[in-house]
Amino acid sequence: MKITEQLYWSLLSDSPPIWAKAIGGVSMLITLFLSMFLLFQHLSAYNNPEEQKFLVGVILMVPCYAIESYVSLVNPSISVDCEILRDCYEAFAMYCFGRYLVACLGGEERTIEFLKRQGATSSNTPLSKDAFEKGVIKHPFPMNYILKPWKLGEWFYQIIKIGIVQYMIIKTTTAILAVFLEAFGVYCDGQFKWSCG
Template sequence: MATGYEDTYRDLHQPAVVIGGCFAIVAVLLSIYLIFQHLKSYTNPAEQKWIVAVIFMVPVYATQSILSLWNPRMSVASDILRNCYEAFALYSFGSYLVACLGGERSVIELLENESRGQLGITLLERRNGNQAVQSRSFTSFFFRPYAIGRDLLTIERFGLVQYMILKTFCAFLAFLLELFGVFGDGEFKWYYGYPYIAVVLNFSQMWALYCLVQFYNVTHERLKPIKPLAKFVSFKAIVFATWWQGLGIALLWALGVLPNVKKLRTGLQDFLICIEMAIAAVAHIYVFSAEPYRFIPVSGYGRVTTETTKAEMKFGGGDQEKSAVFEKRETQVAAPGTSVSESVQDIVLEGGQSVVKDVVLTINQAIGPVEKGVTKIQEKIHQRFVGSKDKEASELQVEECVEENLTGEQNI
């Protein structure tokens, strides 16, 4: 039976590579074109460096998938690169939303104002009353995210960075387990590492996306100018399509619905991703267009262009017919041309520094409670140790006093 499926795989492999390769080429070309447009009109580095990082997710996925489809031996390595970049892209999308809101300081002010406005209390009451402590409790994040104010940004960033760290760590752990033959890709058996890693990554991803959704729910009114819903849906579709699709194929394989041929299972996943990335690339052309960044305010520098449109309108009838000409002028300031190399340099350096800073901050936040717990345990052990010593010393003093009194009485 397995031999028959192997023959089917060989018959379908070449057509699948050709068809998937065509979709992958379309995805890569469209994405590279859009990225190049952003690099040429690199007028808002704070936003565009994260847009480029999000768009670059499509060519990474398409390239790794077609390579894995062409040569199944590259499947594990392709999964590692694909998974690592997926986590980074999710972090980049969150950073893009923060940049669109004006940066961290503006977001903190926005969240604080939103919190005070929704709760209907003054800043003084928030500082001095117990209501402030209650409103910032962790449970409020699930039911009233606006109530926790500036802490919402910290939770959102922690959620995204923890997924980026865990995804990268689990990807390399899967590679090591595969080398020792105990990973069992797609097999839900207790002696393989795949089911445990799948559970951890599933929880981590859901938490990261939930944090992003809660942040979006509080700030969506201020994000309306960038049409965030379309961007949010297009990005989440890629993340969910790849992860849940792979998990669903693995479950169907484990239940016996799909043939018990590993190459066929991984090939199906790679083939579907190639098609999906072509669709995503087309969506990105409209969703993450570079058009808004091609012009800057009149106060900036650039080439001023004036476009005049005329329209003639006739009214009246017969001999009394008259005509009027309406003229409309639009003045735009073309953004100065930017060097592509300088744009790439800014993306790599500034983006890298931001990632490192947030990773260090997240690790410190995770280690902080552990250090406090260890410190408390050490303090309790020290107090007991010192207390026992003091007790022994006091008992020894009492014994010495008793002996001295007894000796004194005998001398008398």
């Protein structure tokens, strides 16, 4: 048992092999090249700023994940800090994606009109037969006992909008809280203990 524990801790303390770092580095560089190419393509043809400004925020999520993954692979001791920064940007990217969808539909008013039209017509092929019926979104168990079904329209749009903003606030707040917990050594990533955050 003692030899197994020593082997386990030596594997955890060692850095990843050179071949893993090389493959990770090449993958990161390819990802950076392709995402920057796509970004510059959008910026060089910047003819629809209302949509493209949010699309740029979504595209930048790819290099953010690539760099965070590679830095965490090379230096596992700072992986928690990198993950926290990535989580903050992920919240912003979620906001950008929501705003991009609204911009593609022509703004908030046209999005609400679109949802009302979708709610008034019944589709032959709904996304989920159990959850969608004649313009009404039904909740899964156990939420169906707490919340009434949502009708597509302005109310549904406002709920989604509030949900995205709540996600941004909660994700960023918990990421900042994790920074403080990590600084005091009580973050304990992936562990469920009363003494850990």
